[in-house]
Each structure stands twice: as structure tokens, then as C-alpha cells.
Amino acid sequence: MKAISQRTLGGPDVLETVEVDIPRPGPAEVLVRVAATSVNAADRKLRSGAIDKLGPPPFTLGLDVSGVVAAVGRQVTRFRPGDAVFGMVLSRAGAYAEYTVTPADFLAAKPAGIDHVHAAALPSAALTAWQALAEVRPGQRVLVHAAAGGVGHLAVQIAKGRGAFVIGTARAANHEFLRGLGIDEPIDYSTTDFTGVLTGMDVVLDLVGGDYTARSLTVLHPGGRLIDAQGERPLADPRYHRHHVAPSSRELRELADAVERGRLRVEVQRVMPLDEAAEAHKLGEAGRVRGKIVLVPWAEV
Missing domain, CATH: 3.40.50.720 (NAD(P)-binding Rossmann-like Domain)
Structure with missing residues (x-):
């Protein structure tokens, strides 16, 4: 599969497209086919080394995901292949990719009534x-x-x-x-x-x-x-x-309910393909983004 990786810490231009194996979900994890992810300040800080939570490169960024379940670990009972989900990814194999894995407890059913682009803008923010x-x-x-x-x-x-x-x-x-x-x-x-x-x-x-x-x-x-x-x-x-954000399937369900009831809406300023992740980071660093920038995989463009 394709993913955005980096071999060194630095500016946006360290981001590059690579070919890697599709990850396998662990016992309590879910493999998600990524429909969309989004750009966060934390992504930019991880890329540059301003915060060190992923260890040394290479790694793939992407804290947010919205997509479709492709496979589940043997302990996962809440989701099954084909389910539309959204949530967070906190690993070296993030969501700037065609597939990602994350614990089932970091996911919830995608809010009804919004697409994957808008759902991907929600989780960490x-x-x-x-x-x-x-x-x-x-x-x-x-x-x-x-x-x-x-x-x-x-x-x-x-x-x-x-x-x-x-x-x-x-x-x-x-x-x-x-x-x-x-x-x-x-x-x-x-x-x-x-x-x-x-x-x-x-x-x-x-x-x-x-x-x-x-x-x-x-x-x-x-x-x-x-x-x-x-x-x-x-x-x-x-x-x-x-304050440090913590993944929570329960709170994601509460947020989904707020979205479905029309009490919360997310603004997406721009949608870009993942191979333009470096440009998306540059736009975010310029500080003039209203709402979120969302990235979609190559097949979705």
C-alpha cells in the first residue's frame, strides 16, 4: 500500500510517498481502509521533532481517521468488516496511508449524515x-x-x-x-x-x-x-x-450524537490528496486555516 513517511525530522518537505505492507491488526485492534484523515498541529510537531511521541523516523503521521473496517482482531466484537468508523490513531503507522490499524477502543461508528471527509476532521480536535x-x-x-x-x-x-x-x-x-x-x-x-x-x-x-x-x-x-x-x-x-487529548470511544459516540442532532458541525476549509501532505502542512503552519484541512488517499482523489 501507499503511505506518507519521513526518513528524518524536519520541515514539510521531509514527507514522501512510500510503499509499505498493509498492517495486520492485533487481537484488540481494527484494520481500517482509510477514506480520509486530517492535518493537526500535533502532526506538524511530530514531523519536526518539536514533540517526541513516536520515536525516531521512519514513521507515518496521521492522528485522525475515517474509513471502513477491513479486518478486526480476534478480541474485537463491536465492529466487523464493512462498518464505517471514525476515531484516532496513536502509533508509528498513522492514517496518512491507504490502511491503518488502531485499537477498537479508539473508534466509534461514523456519524450518520456526514461524509468521511467531515468525519475525519473531528476526532482529535x-x-x-x-x-x-x-x-x-x-x-x-x-x-x-x-x-x-x-x-x-x-x-x-x-x-x-x-x-x-x-x-x-x-x-x-x-x-x-x-x-x-x-x-x-x-x-x-x-x-x-x-x-x-x-x-x-x-x-x-x-x-x-x-x-x-x-x-x-x-x-x-x-x-x-x-x-x-x-x-x-x-x-x-x-x-x-x-490538557492532553485522550482517545475515547465513549466520547466519540457522544460527539457523533451531537453531530447527528445538529448541535455540532465541523468546518473543512480544503480537501487535498495525501501526496500533497507537505503542502497541507505548509498551509497549516501559515496559521490562516478556518476549521480543518482534510487529506484523502490517492484512490479517492
Whole structure:
């Protein structure tokens, strides 16, 4: 089968198409024929070596998958060949490929009513927002940084669904898009310093990092929570919480239900073939993506 691999850490151009064997599922794993995957910030960090979770190259990126079950391990009872599924892949044989394997507990049935392209944009981004905002309560004030991005636009909807008053930082060009998702107050970060106009926030979800992390503490009330999904500079403050996404079939089913009920929608800005993965990474690094970039296998183009 074809896959996107890399022989060294580095920039987007280290990504290349290779031929590898189709992986075999272990006892508790599922072999998925990939219909679509998506580009995440974590993919780019793994590629460059900014985070080291896969060990040394060569490896195949791809945290998200939507596709069709091709085979199951002997312990798997929830899925069978032909089932449409979506979920996460956390291994050196990721979803930038024609086939991938992942534990059955990392998958759920694909949401009805959306295609594989949109389903592939959901798992890691939606789970990040779902889990990070799990303690949000009605009436709380929630600030989402990078609100129009892959995680951010889902976080806006999830926070609103939990009854929060939601504020988000985003370019002015994305404000109407965010209003369509239910945001209460968009802030143009290019013209307005959020620290000068906000105070008393209950929750801040930091999807930017850098100096945004420390600056976000200044707008929290004393009992507030800063949830850092970037983790570049952990802070010694009791209000600071580092968030790591965790695969969960149960929460994927909850997200699928929200999608099917029309309470959550995912924005896909662009669909590209897997052999353009390097270009997709470059677009993501430019920081102007609304929602997600989705990659489809060669046979799907």
C-alpha cells in the first residue's frame, strides 16, 4: 500500500510517498481502509521533532481517521468488516496511508449524515475541545483563543452547548463565521489586546501558546481555569491546567450524537490528496486555516 513517511525530522518537505505492507491488526485492534484523515498541529510537531511521541523516523503521521473496517482482531466484537468508523490513531503507522490499524477502543461508528471527509476532521480536535471544556457550566464566561481554528471552532460550539457565554479571539474576517456558530463576542486579535478588554473569565482555552498563556492568566478571576492545549511553557499557577487529548470511544459516540442532532458541525476549509501532505502542512503552519484541512488517499482523489 501507499503511505506518507519521513526518513528524518524536519520541515514539510521531509514527507514522501512510500510503499509499505498493509498492517495486520492485533487481537484488540481494527484494520481500517482509510477514506480520509486530517492535518493537526500535533502532526506538524511530530514531523519536526518539536514533540517526541513516536520515536525516531521512519514513521507515518496521521492522528485522525475515517474509513471502513477491513479486518478486526480476534478480541474485537463491536465492529466487523464493512462498518464505517471514525476515531484516532496513536502509533508509528498513522492514517496518512491507504490502511491503518488502531485499537477498537479508539473508534466509534461514523456519524450518520456526514461524509468521511467531515468525519475525519473531528476526532482529535473535537475530543480536545470536549474534554478540555468538560467542567464548563451554564452562565460561565469562556474565552477561546484561535476560535476559528480546527479545535477552536468546535470549542465555541461545545461551550455554547454547555450554556456558557463564549468569547473568542480571531481575525475579523472570521467573525461572521463564528457568529454563525453561536459565539457571543468575537475579538479581533490583530487590533485589540484581549487583556485590555476582558476580566473575570471563568475559563480560558489556550490554543495558541507563546505569550498568550501567561497573558491569559491576567483575565481570569481568582478561581478560574486556564486550560493549555499547547503546553509550551507550563506555568506555576494553581489556575493553570495542561490538557492532553485522550482517545475515547465513549466520547466519540457522544460527539457523533451531537453531530447527528445538529448541535455540532465541523468546518473543512480544503480537501487535498495525501501526496500533497507537505503542502497541507505548509498551509497549516501559515496559521490562516478556518476549521480543518482534510487529506484523502490517492484512490479517492
